[in-house]
Amino acid sequence: MTDxxxxxxxxxxxxxxxxxxxxxxADVAAHHSTGYYSKEQKDxxxxxxxxxxxxxxxxxxxxxxxxxxxxxxxxxxxxxSTPAAWLLREGFxxxxxxxxxxxxxxxxxxxxxxxxxxxKVTKADGTRLLPQRSxxxxxxxxx
Amino acid sequence: xxxxxxxxxxxxxxxxxxxVTLALVTLLAVPPLLAQSPSASVPNLTGIWHRKGxxxxxxxxxxxxxxxxAGFEKAxxxxxxxxYDCLAAPVPGLMNDNYDFExxxxxxxxxxxxxxxxxxxxxxxxxxxxxxxxxxDYVHQGHAVGRYENGRLVVVTxxxxxxxxxxxxxxxxxxxxLKKMTERWWRDGDILKLDSVTEDPLxxxxxxxxxxxxxxxxxxxxxxxxxxxxxxxxxxxxxxKYPADK
Numbered sequence: 001m002t003d004x005x006x007x008x009x010x011x012x013x014x015x016x017x018x019x020x021x022x023x024x025x026a027d028v029a030a031h032h033s034t035g036y037y038s039k040e041q042k043d044x045x046x047x048x049x050x051x052x053x054x055x056x057x058x059x060x061x062x063x064x065x066x067x068x069x070x071x072x073x074x075x076x077x078x079x080x081s082t083p084a085a086w087l088l089r090e091g092f093x094x095x096x097x098x099x100x101x102x103x104x105x106x107x108x109x110x111x112x113x114x115x116x117x118x119x120k121v122t123k124a125d126g127t128r129l130l131p132q133r134s135x136x137x138x139x140x141x142x143x
Numbered sequence: 144x145x146x147x148x149x150x151x152x153x154x155x156x157x158x159x160x161x162x163v164t165l166a167l168v169t170l171l172a173v174p175p176l177l178a179q180s181p182s183a184s185v186p187n188l189t190g191i192w193h194r195k196g197x198x199x200x201x202x203x204x205x206x207x208x209x210x211x212x213a214g215f216e217k218a219x220x221x222x223x224x225x226x227y228d229c230l231a232a233p234v235p236g237l238m239n240d241n242y243d244f245e246x247x248x249x250x251x252x253x254x255x256x257x258x259x260x261x262x263x264x265x266x267x268x269x270x271x272x273x274x275x276x277x278x279x280d281y282v283h284q285g286h287a288v289g290r291y292e293n294g295r296l297v298v299v300t301x302x303x304x305x306x307x308x309x310x311x312x313x314x315x316x317x318x319x320x321l322k323k324m325t326e327r328w329w330r331d332g333d334i335l336k337l338d339s340v341t342e343d344p345l346x347x348x349x350x351x352x353x354x355x356x357x358x359x360x361x362x363x364x365x366x367x368x369x370x371x372x373x374x375x376x377x378x379x380x381x382x383x384k385y386p387a388d389k
Contacts, residue, residue: 032226033313036380058367059229059374080377085242085258085365110380 032059034080037108037117039138045077045116048104052076054097058083063097063118065105079107081118081131090132097121097129108138119143185291186330188253191245191360198336198354203239206310212317212346219307219315221381229369231260232312233284233303234324235341235353240312242367243360246328246335253289253296258364266298276302281320298326310341310351319345333359 053064063079081087097103102124107116117136120143121129130143197203208216231237238244242258251271255264266289267273276286285300301323309318322343329336335357340350 032224032377033221033381034377036377055373057370057373059369060376062373083367085367088365 034117034136036110037136038111039108043109043111045109046104046106047077051097051099051101051103056084056094058085061087063105075114077114077116079105079116079118082134086132090130092129108136184294186294186296188246188296188328188330188335189248191243191364192335192357193243193360194241195356195358198338198356203353206316206351207348208316208346209348215317216315220384222378222383226312227375227378229260229371229374231262232308233306233318234300235339236308236310236312237262239353243364245364258367260369261367294329296328300324309343309346316346319343321345
């Protein structure tokens with residue numbers, strides 16, 4: 001009987017913990033899960049390149065960045081971010097970027113792919129564009 | 144000699160004057176329904192509203208599914224999510240997303256315009272002869288009927304189509320065609336408040352409670368204009384729960 005009570009109490013604690021943890025994310029929702037972007041530091045990228053496309057839109061704004069790899073070959077990276085409505089609140093505008101801009105971008109990539117979730121943009125004049133943190137932004141990253 | 148011209152002119156004049164006076168008195172006495180000016184019973188909810196936080200600072204708890212609802216969620220494969228095709232989650236999930244919205248109160252209806260996916264909900268106010276939906280008439284955001292009661296707008300929404308995102312945009316406890324949502328909206332100074340209860344006997348073990356607060360927003364809403372190709376782009380990266388077909 002005592003064993004059962006102890007076991008039952010343990011399970012009650014487990015259930016409460018699960019509910020509390022689930023509640024911590026209950027109020028946050030996004031367009032869809034972005035779990036395919038890695039949060040590991042080894043997949044974090046900092047790239048310098050030229051903007052070839054800037055899509056200020058929904059559900060995901062995107063920056064396409066032409067980067068030269070170590071052999072000098074041009075590779076276009078796609079950085080995905082939050083919707084235009086969210087970026088506006090963070091100071092982004094349609095004309096925040098333009099094709100041809102030389103920028104440095106930090107992001108969290110899909111391993112082995114030239115696709116990443118946008119962390120921040122630093123323009124040639126030092127201006128920073130910082131989207132709101134989302135579920136795809138790892139906790140360890142400090143802009 | 145005095146001529147008579149049909150009915151006595153004096154009595155006709157008196158009748159017309161009386162009718163006009165009565166009409167004027169009536170118009171002045173009747174509450175200005177068209178203007179929808181705030182009163183003790185009709186709260187002024189019109190405006191654009193910016194997300195503030197959970198009602199009273201009390202965190203909203205997630206929906207608790209029945210075994211049937213939990214089984215569906217476990218089996219559901221993300222690739223099926225209608226979100227990938229620019230279809231917003233139905234309420235209440237639509238409201239629990241980081242976007243603002245607008246309320247427009249009209250004489251016989253209340254319009255809710257959501258920044259998320261540019262969704263528009265119409266709340267048909269009682270007492271204006273709006274037709275009821277037919278028994279087999281289902282709508283993605285449901286059919287909403289409203290009334291003003293004790294300073295609150297009370298909205299009851301039924302006739303939802305089935306949707307895997309019954310209670311949240313990112314969870315897949317399904318909303319069945321039996322889902323019913325009751326919202327109570329009121330204004331406290333410049334804070335808009337919502338207290339809602341959603342029931343679904345097939346999917347929920349207990350009613351799902353959702354409350355939130357908004358502050359006045361002065362900028363217009365941002366057009367969402369969902370791009371279908373962009374919306375579906377992420378689906379290719381999700382690993383299916385199921386083995387590939389051979």
